[in-house]
Amino acid sequence: MGGEPSNRYLSLLEEAARQTSEFQSYVKSIFELQPSTKGLPGILAPINIGDIIENLTNAGIRIWETWHKAKEEEKVKIINAIKEKKWREFNEIK
Numbered sequence: 853m854g855g856e857p858s859n860r861y862l863s864l865l866e867e868a869a870r871q872t873s874e875f876q877s878y879v880k881s882i883f884e885l886q887p888s889t890k891g892l893p894g895i896l897a898p899i900n901i902g903d904i905i906e907n908l909t910n911a912g913i914r915i916w917e918t919w920h921k922a923k924e925e926e927k928v929k930i931i932n933a934i935k936e937k938k939w940r941e942f943n944e945i946k
Contacts, residue, residue, distance in 0.1 A: 857865075
């Protein structure tokens with residue numbers, strides 16, 4: 853234990869570093885850092901906060917709807933399982 857890192861580990865680490873660098877270059881090519889008017893180092897110019905809020909809200913609503921539908925389906929399954937285990941009425945027994 854505690855020896856030299858394996859070749860597989862080193863190659864995965866190098867690949868992760870390469871992909872991180874590519875991602876950073878991609879992000880820089882999309883967003884140009886603009887000087888701030890309030891003394892801050894800079895802001896990402898193309899970001900529209902209204903769009904971000906709308907997209908996050910829509911995503912939250914979809915997650916809630918999916919969760920709610922799954923809970924309703926689970927509730928129906930539980931009710932049906934209980935009904936199947938319920939004793940039959942005496943007049944139904946033959």
